[in-house]
Amino acid sequence: MFAGAFMMGAKDRLLPPSVPFRFFATAVLMHVAGWAVLLAGAGDLSGYMGGLGLPLAGLHLITLGVLAMSGMGAAFQMLPVATRRQLGPVWACRLSWWLFTPGVVVLSLGFATAWTWALHGGATLAVAGLALFAFLVGRNLMQVSDLPGVTRHVWLAVVSLVLLAGLGLLLVVDLDIGVLPDRAAVAATHALLAGYGFMGMLTMGFSMVLIPMFVLSQGVPDRVGTRSAALSAAALLLGAGGSLAGSGAAAALGGLVGLAAVAVHLKAQAAVLKGRMRKRLESFFRLVKGAWVVLPLSLAAGIALALGLAPDVTAPLWGLLLVLGWLLSFATGILQRIMPFLASMHSGANGGKPVLLSHLVWETPLTLHVAGHAGGVALLAVGLVLHSPLILTAGAVLGLAGALSFALFALVMTRRYQAYENTKNKGTPPE
Secondary structure (H helix, E strand, O other): OHHHHHHOOHHHHOOOOHHHHHHHHHHHHHHHHHHHHHHHOHHHOOOOOOOOOHHHHHHHHHHHHHHHHHHHHHHHHHHHHHHOOOOOOHHHHHHHHHHHHHHHHHHHHHHHHOOHHHHHHHHHHHHHHHHHHHHHHHHHHOOOOOOHHHHHHHHHHHHHHHHHHHHHHHHHHHHHHOOOOOHHHHHHHHHHHHHHHHHHHHHHHHHHHHHHHHHOOOOOOHHHHHHHHHHHHHHHHHHHHHHHHOOHHHHHHHHHHHHHHHHHHHHHHHHHHHOOOOOOOOOOHHHHHHHHHHHHHHHHHHHHHHOOOOHHHHHHHHHHHHHHHHHHHHHHHHHHHHHHHHHHHHHOOOOOOOOOHHHHOOHHHHHHHHHHHHHHHHHHHHHHHHOOHHHHHHHHHHHHHHHHHHHHHHHHHHHHHHHHHHHHHOOOOOO
């Protein structure tokens, strides 16, 4: 069984818990901050098509602060386990966090205020952290010849990361000197590579490892994974190339190829669920399934935008469905499962009895988070279509309430884990 093979010897390749959990804890805090900033700028969301201000700051607190932060933490811990190769020295993993975290905060401040020093300083730090991450992941992948379905997706993520970081720096510099002939095309390409390229490919690649492991099922066959990666590469090439060249037809064609890649991916995930041994799906799957539903909808919105259909509606709707509907739903769903999972593994890493997941997880705030997140995304979508600031504000309020509930879950989980470790170290393991 794939899940058993994946976990074989996993404890020997665990990083110190301070490495992945510093990324996850930061993502939880950025999650709250991102929704709070979106709430503060809710009046500017209707018809938003780019530009400095609170919407851009809130968007990057989510994309960089939550999605990229979660992806980095997961990659640092899960890739060495999956590939059975060391990813890099622990100090380098920590350094990437020390560079990236202040970079995200300062850059988001710059987006909100238009302060030049914050834009340039934040972008420099954030890109430096991402560059170190890309180097460590790339070096790990170069040592791996098996798991092509997973590694090809991750390679696409690394390449997309390099390209989007370069475009992002160019966009920041252009604010001062204005050299780009079509800034909107570059910004759209940057967004596409960030959403579908970097985070999208990490999401699809890690799904082939994490979903079978969590539901106790056979993994996705390599031939299916490589087919998904090939279609995704073609879609990214067409979509990004068409967007950068200002060709809506090519970008729309990339979206159609992307739908084919999604169909292959979701069919494989459905087969994983059908063959699972764990018949009762855990609560995190509410968010994962929701993300799977929204993914093709985001591509449909992107195709409509590429064809020039009501851009004042389709542009912000595409961003909403891509970032909050698909990626944030999936990321927070996986976080609520992977954080207690890793805490349990670390609690038994030295030969002691690991803490039970049921002891760590408090379901009530997770239920509230799902309701707040789903309701928030739905109301934001309605508000964007109807151009209603009141509905947009209500959606942001629900999203923030959900984020606070998720933070409460993470806080309680951490305190329960620490209490268990303290009790175990005193030689009186809890019942």
